[in-house]
Amino acid sequence: MSTPHPLDPLTAAELATGRAILAAAGLAGETIRVPQVLPVEPAKEEVRAGGGDRRIRYTLLDTATGRAGEAVVSVTKGELVSWDDWAEADGQPSYLFEEYAQAEQLTKASAEWQAAMTRRGLADRIEHAFCAPLAPGYFGREDETGRVIRSLTFLREDADDSPWAHPVEGLVVHLNLTEQRVLRVEDEGDVPVPAESGRYIGVPARTTLKPVEITQPAGPSFTVDGSEVTWEGWRLRVGFNAREGLTLHQMSFQDRPVLYRASVPEMVVPYGDVAPGRFWISYFDAGEYQFGKNGNDLRLGCDCVGEIRYFPAWVADDRGEPVEIPRAICLHEEDDGILWKHTDLGGHPEVRRSRRLVVSSISTIGNYDYGHYWYFHLDGSIEFEAKATGIVFCGAGEPGQDQPHATELAPGLFAPVHQHLFCARLDVEVDGDRTSLHEVDVEGVPTGPRNPYGNAFTWKTTPLRTEREAMRRADPARARVWEVRSASRVNRLGKPTAYQLVPRPSATLMAQPEATVHARATFATQHLWATPYREDERFPAGDRPNAHPGGAGLPAWTAADRDLVDTDLVLWHVFGPTHVPRPEDWPVMPVDRSGFLFRPAGFLDRNPALDLPSGDHCHP
Template structure:
């Protein structure tokens, strides 16, 4: 029997010199300060030391004693040397220190400014702007700092970033509307110098601005008011949330952003942990300024560190509870996002209804609990919405919006890899591929994964009239068998079954992972991004739980050659039967931009459901009140 920590709402809280913390809670400001103080005392922090990532080191499932730990990634900006330090803030001591191997830490906010300063100070960049007749536009030009992918050259090593240039009328203008096509600056951040400049072609800069906030508002929409006179149905105690049979803990960290922990329904475990630990945004354009773009928004930029402070009535509507988040800045000091996570209820239409033969209708309305966070990474904005439903269903929806990334071209020309969305402005085809990590615990930790397909039966003795179809069940007993693609034509789902509990019909209690149709990585197998984002080539991976297997592209995808994460772990082909299983589900958007996406993109949605299948003995929401909404 494993020593996984049991789901226990009454887990004792830790009191640490005035710092109250459950073992799975987000970091507090006091803990960040205490951890940094330990590193200073150990001589690991100097004048040029920076903190690209500061993350909670969550306790192992087997942990009995509570020890709150923080993993600090340290970077010496003068030398480029980097390492990971684990600090126990409970014991006020350094637990470990290790220099980093392949790959770079995530980029820091101060490096964005540094890249622009180096670019604008470069005589080569100034000459390229002058050659194009743009000298008078230099003051307000925006030099975007962009992750370089992995295309090693003799003059590139260590901490390298690329910069593309966009024109603005002033510092408040949209920075994405007027690209200076073909001008690429390669920068060494450690040596603080330009490595080289590419200046390809003489495409005119698009003339139109991208100011989407200047449009007069329509006056025809009437207000919609959402009220709950008696307050919300949920209760919050610290990071713990209880709502209509659900109990869970809400977490947040600088890399993943929003996380869920110890999720149970009707006092039975469903998920130990759920998050979106990585996403990759590969571009399909071969132009010099874009072929290398394949952003890892969690591993290279840190999703949580880029989280928005949410606003009532705009980002969230209704009766809201906000959770704050404390993150470390580039110097390792705490910064608060006061309203990083939004919690609220919302109506969700009809839950169930039937009109009997006498004409009497019974109807109940659905509602769902929404736990959400929004991040802005450069030009794109991503909303992550976890929905909990009254029947035990869990849904994750990722919403992509913001401003599409575009280059310049000749107005009216046809490009094979980009669409014209405004005169002379071409947005490349690209993808947004998310990977959810689901540490499932369906009625305990001993679970197995089955693939269930609906298939037709050939006409014959078993199908004499040709109408029959059935389902096929396949046990995915080891890692090599659980690397799978979705198949909407077969209504394919993946079913996670308990080894320890059955329902009243004698079948194992289960949940189904229900994918939405979405493409996988479109890049070719020999491409750099295919090696670095192999996780995105399949819709499903499954692994046995390991505490150090957290990120599907590996710990440090920035400037990494590839092969880390899921492809490396699953090469061991470990057993998955009746064990502590982690599912990795890839889903997302493949975007062929359209004029309607400019100058700001309407929300595009992707996601999946975790749906109970025999987890309950019957509809668990039969007792919902009618609510007094029905009128004749």
């Protein structure tokens, strides 16, 4: 078997070896579970030298005691490298798949829950009830210590029915998973369960659409060697892990480095409803549930269309055993419209069509589905697009009632306002790892000697020299972008080569500073953060956001206000929809897109796509 690249995803053999090392060290007993398994990426200098120990970091949980900790093993050397216990105040590991079933079993076995269902006249519908296992946030309640989860109840017509259309409003069950007991049951109100079906399949298909066929008779333009992809001047490595899902590494254009690593390591979903069943909702979909572990096995012709290359991924199950996602990552090319065109004075048009390389994955976290799409363009730009779809999370209310925090989607069915705030981590490497950060705003010039006709405007560049200066909000009124400039290379005009982060902004975190989610998701209060590179600064809400009181991650790191000038920079960019649900979002939601662009700005001396062929499809 060939030696893996230091940044390659974990293999089945490595996961099996890692678990055997844990067992030999006495860390794989009958009650031990494995909530999270991540590769330990070697230091940059080791990667560049082509070496590096292949290591795995295991989060371990003793389900009998609630004790948790982290073990690092070397599969290269076959040994346990370290073991560290966690303090409970450091938060909880992400949830196990088996805990979802445990939460439902505990709920349905509860006499209080059964009494609440009976009081509501729902005793005959218990068999097909769905008791959703939901992260509780953090509120410092005395009985909510250790491994806690909440459960809300939804009804189904049968085992195959979508439950989200039939919420049992005001019924909240609080559970301690370690002690395997119900802490308390809240049963407030007597709102009827919405009756309208939420089924979204089986609708007669329209017959008016004609087929669209995508073919590449000569095959795709990219080449793949292991995890390395080469395409039209681009070179990159594809990675995947249980928490972040899709990761990208060592991206270069025309043999010049652009990004060392790119991923979306966290997303928080805070709800704006004050109802008892929803005020506490603020899911951290990577840190509490994990994008990669919930990755989809993609299907040709549905998730991806065209000449496709799939990459498998291996994750670990709750006991640390390897599990394959056969088609976790999709790689393909797609048409992207016109890249450039001009019709000259003689009436002769020249046009070149664009295409883009797409690297994508999709994860399903409960009721929502998230697509992560990285696009590589022929002009040297990199684009990220998040596609949110699935089923909006609903509660019940009186039909026709106006609610200040929720929209009525169907009679008596209300979807609360909420946000999906992603955080991208961009370890930039623009012509090397010594760079500086600048904010560029367009601004008008006051009428006067510098603007005698009132028409003038210009741009203003502000250096962001420290971490505090780099805590920034996007400003569309100023066409604000953030520019990463090389400290070691200039272009032919004598200016530092650079890339610009172009935001497509929406709201930042709407919760008030007094809200507990504000402390836990402080990263979402700015559109931009920047830090000097540190190997252990990977997750913007900290390593363990589940049941964490807050303050970890970016707010803790940036408190030192470290210098950012001519250093190895990491950008953290927050984006995503603030969702006021619409009736058109029901019963399944059309894709909601959000993202950003990372484009060259003086990195190249001219348009790099002048040599594109005119193509065989242009006709007089």
